[in-house]
Amino acid sequence: MSILVTGGTGFIGWNITKKLVEKGEEVVLFDIAPPRRGQNIEELAPKVKFRRGDLAYWPEVLDVVKRNSIKEIFHTGAMLSEACEENPLAAYMVNINGTFNLLEASVLFGVEKMTFISSVASYSLGEAEVISSRSPQRPHSMYGVSKVCGELLGEYFNRRFGLDFRCVRLPSIIGPGRGGGGLSSYTTLMIQEPALGKPYEVYVTEDTRCPILYYKDAVNCLLKLHEAPGDRVKTRSYCIAGYNPTAGEIAGMVREKIPDAKITFRPDPEKTRIVKSWAQKIDEFEASDEWGWRREYTLEESIEDFIEEVRKNPERYI
Ligand SMILES: NC(=O)c1ccc[n+]([C@@H]2O[C@H](COP(=O)([O-])OP(=O)(O)OC[C@H]3O[C@@H](n4cnc5c(N)ncnc54)[C@H](O)[C@@H]3O)[C@@H](O)[C@H]2O)c1
Structure with missing residues (x-):
């Protein structure tokens, strides 16, 4: 099977x-x-x-x-x-x-x-x-x-x-190899490109927030739900929260790990408007209450681990 x-x-x-x-x-x-x-x-x-x-x-x-x-x-x-x-x-x-x-x-x-x-x-x-x-x-x-x-x-x-x-x-979801698909892709690329030694131009304003989750937490979340005993799965479709940093905050954390990171901001008003209109606050009570969902990575750990992964095998992400 x-x-x-x-x-x-x-x-x-x-x-x-x-x-x-x-x-x-x-x-x-x-x-x-x-x-x-x-x-x-x-x-x-x-x-x-x-x-x-x-x-x-x-x-x-x-x-x-x-x-x-x-x-x-x-x-x-x-x-x-x-x-x-x-x-x-x-x-x-x-x-x-x-x-x-x-x-x-x-x-x-x-x-x-x-x-x-x-x-x-x-x-x-x-x-x-x-x-x-x-x-x-x-x-x-x-x-x-x-x-x-x-x-x-x-x-x-x-x-x-x-x-x-x-x-x-x-x-x-942020993580190595996510690629440029989707309007939230800047949240991945502003970490991945500097980790590869490349410049990155962010297309939203510095104060734009977007809910993000590290891919290792996302995979654990999917497995945890999939493996949860049937009697713990009552709601069936669950919201998962993650972190909600501004693009400027992500840039700051990347620069702490990569001091010469070349991240610049050239906001596109329409893209910024759409990203800003997305749900900002997400309540994941049912997922944690019913099948014990918890994130393992803090935002800082997510960015640090992400950069390490890219640097281990840069040829995969160029
Ligand atoms: N990455 C994120 O930020 C994110 C956030 C929320 C939900 N999701 C969802 O997670 C899932 C996976 O996303 P991902 O980030 O891995 O994207 P991805 O594009 O890397 O993976 C999607 C895969 O689906 C395949 N696919 C597309 N059309 C297909 C078809 N007609 N038949 C068979 N396969 C087809 C693609 O070739 C691709 O390999 C998607 O359902 C996406 O909507 C992703």
């Missing part, structure tokens, strides 16, 4: 896969994109297999679930925010229809559990000062709409067919 990781060659999917292999699991990666630089699947064989395929294409989703005796799924494959806005039809096909395909295949072939990644971007802009797992979601973006649909479909399949669906709404 194997665990399927959709989006398995993506930033979060690949990092979950490495943890699952450490735990002795057999993992099947499903992704429309081939492995990235530094993702050496042969090294992890035969524990890890890669199957190239499209979530939006039912026969490929059905086939990967049917042929690999899948018992559990981490569903991380998705189009990210900017791509969804550029092509809403593709976002519908991949994020909404693709999630439906996976849920349907799960029920047909006896998958027991699915953990899905949603986003705090699934809340409406600026409506509530503090958002929690129980706050209403009325997203304005196609990405947010697709995430809410995924959550609702998963919860429906849980009620109707007993599939053990679980979900976290993550803030922006």
